[in-house]
Amino acid sequence: MSSHEHEHPHLPEAGDGMPGYYEIMETAVRELLVEEKVFGPGEIRHMLEVMDTRTPALGSKIVARAWVDPAFRSRLLANGRTALEELGIDFFEDTQLMVLENTDTVHNVVVCTLCSCYPREILGLPPDWYKLKPYRARTVKEPRVVLAEFGTVIPDDVEIRVSDSTAMIRFLVLPQRPEGTENFNEEQLAALVTRDAMIGVTKALTPVEEQSR
Amino acid sequence: MVLEKSASAVPAEALDSARKPSVVKAEGAEPLFKAGDAVRISIRYPVGHYRVPTYIRGKRGKVEAVIKPAAVNNEDEGFGRNAGVKRHYYRIAIPLGELWPGYSGGHNDGLLIEVFETWLERSST
Numbered sequence: 370m371s372s373h374e375h376e377h378p379h380l381p382e383a384g385d386g387m388p389g390y391y392e393i394m395e396t397a398v399r400e401l402l403v404e405e406k407v408f409g410p411g412e413i414r415h416m417l418e419v420m421d422t423r424t425p426a427l428g429s430k431i432v433a434r435a436w437v438d439p440a441f442r443s444r445l446l447a448n449g450r451t452a453l454e455e456l457g458i459d460f461f462e463d464t465q466l467m468v469l470e471n472t473d474t475v476h477n478v479v480v481c482t483l484c485s486c487y488p489r490e491i492l493g494l495p496p497d498w499y500k501l502k503p504y505r506a507r508t509v510k511e512p513r514v515v516l517a518e519f520g521t522v523i524p525d526d527v528e529i530r531v532s533d534s535t536a537m538i539r540f541l542v543l544p545q546r547p548e549g550t551e552n553f554n555e556e557q558l559a560a561l562v563t564r565d566a567m568i569g570v571t572k573a574l575t576p577v578e579e580q581s582r
Numbered sequence: 583m584v585l586e587k588s589a590s591a592v593p594a595e596a597l598d599s600a601r602k603p604s605v606v607k608a609e610g611a612e613p614l615f616k617a618g619d620a621v622r623i624s625i626r627y628p629v630g631h632y633r634v635p636t637y638i639r640g641k642r643g644k645v646e647a648v649i650k651p652a653a654v655n656n657e658d659e660g661f662g663r664n665a666g667v668k669r670h671y672y673r674i675a676i677p678l679g680e681l682w683p684g685y686s687g688g689h690n691d692g693l694l695i696e697v698f699e700t701w702l703e704r705s706s707t
Contacts, residue, residue, distance in 0.1 A: 465649070482635050509637065512678075513687040528690035531678075535633045536696040537653055537671050 419461070424493040425564035427458060428541060431491060432567065433559035435468075436546045446470060449541065453491065460490045462539075469532060470543045471569070476523050477530045478516065478569035479540045480508040488539035492564060499568065509533055519570040542569040549576050610652060610669040614699055619645045621674065622705040623697060631660030634701050638693070642705050643676035646694060655698060669699040 388396070403410055434456065435442040445452035449466025453459075460466055466488060469477035481487065482505045487495040498504050508515050512529050516522070523529060532540050544566040550558060553576075561579050565571040574582070615621060625640045633656060652668035678691045685691070 482637070483633060509693055510678075510682055511687070512691065523688075525688045527688065528692070529678075529688060531691075531693050533635070533693060533695040535635065536656070536698070537649065538673075538696055 420489065420494070423490055425491075425567065426559075427491045428488070428564070428567045429559040429562035430555075431456065431458070431541070432543055432562045432573075433555045435543055436558055437555055442543075445543070458491060462490060465538045466491075466541060467532075467538050468541050468543050469530070469569070471545050471572075473527070473545075475528050475530055476516075476569065477532060477540075477542045478508060478512055479532050479534055479542060480505055481534045482506065482509055483535050486534040486539060488541050490539075491541060492567060496564070516570060519565065521571050542567050544569075544573040547573050547575045608667070610667050610699070613648045613652075613670040613672075615645045615648070615670075615672055615702060615704075617645050617647055620705040621645060621672075621702045623674070624701045624703055626701075628657065630657060632657045634697060635695075637681060638674075638676060638695060638697075641676050641680055643674045643680065643693075645672050645702075646675045647673045649673060649696060653698075655700060657698075657700075671696045671698055672702065674702075 399413070402408060431445070431453065435445050441452065441455070444455070445468050449468045450460045452468075453466065469479070471477055481499075485495050485500040487499065489495070504515065509531055512531050513523060516529075534540050544562065546558070547561060550561065553561075561574040561576070563571065563574060566573045620642065621644065622642045623634065623638045623640060649671040652670050654664050654668055658664055674695055674697045676693045676695070678687065678693060679685045679689065681693060
């Protein structure tokens, strides 16, 4: 995957073997940028620290808020970045956030066929399967089969919309609020919103599913 | 981000601009396509950095939305060439049946993907 990590510079992993071509290139470019004072080594460390604070819990909080607050939901669907700022979440990359709403007639699922574009600011690091070729290649070609392998069977009359995240936009799926949650508070709702539901490969958990986890 | 669902010029605007001194927009400042336009993805194989996957080249689709704000062309940026010209990305909808002949899932299933303006051609269908 190292050839695709140009957008997300990392310090090299501690490995046993000799560094590969792209690791050497990354080191060379990073050292040059530090030498030319484009940024300092402390900024790289700080960015890694910031990344480590981002987990799917942030995404769950956003979804739960959208479920209980229709006005926030509208703003979130209109502009993901500015709606996140209301919750004090800074979307620090130079990308946009588009929130895709699942409904009775539309199911959204997100993939990056070219690499591993992912809303890291609100979901943290992507799962390994998201970065591997089978998911990337098959989701745009046979999404229903892929979803079924995740245990998600979508009726034929529901439109599947596959968003291939390749350039300037990152995507968050807004799953449907499960039934039987009318009296749930935001915290209880957030517990039903899994990372996978926000990628669109599953639905949000039902209260029964959440209890049996 | 603002998604322009409709960018068509209205007659009132044309009338308005006749009264005011004309404004010359920067190249690429205005989107060339609008929501609903039929497009075809170019078939090209440039050398270097680009973000148009091969599986959509030559395929036909529709503009679902114009993505704002305009952005630099990352194919040029990859070579350190950026003279300040920005163009738009578009969210393009392509039916999965167009991408994969014989697709057997739901007939409304589709792909949505961001494509930079330089990769889009007008299409009659």
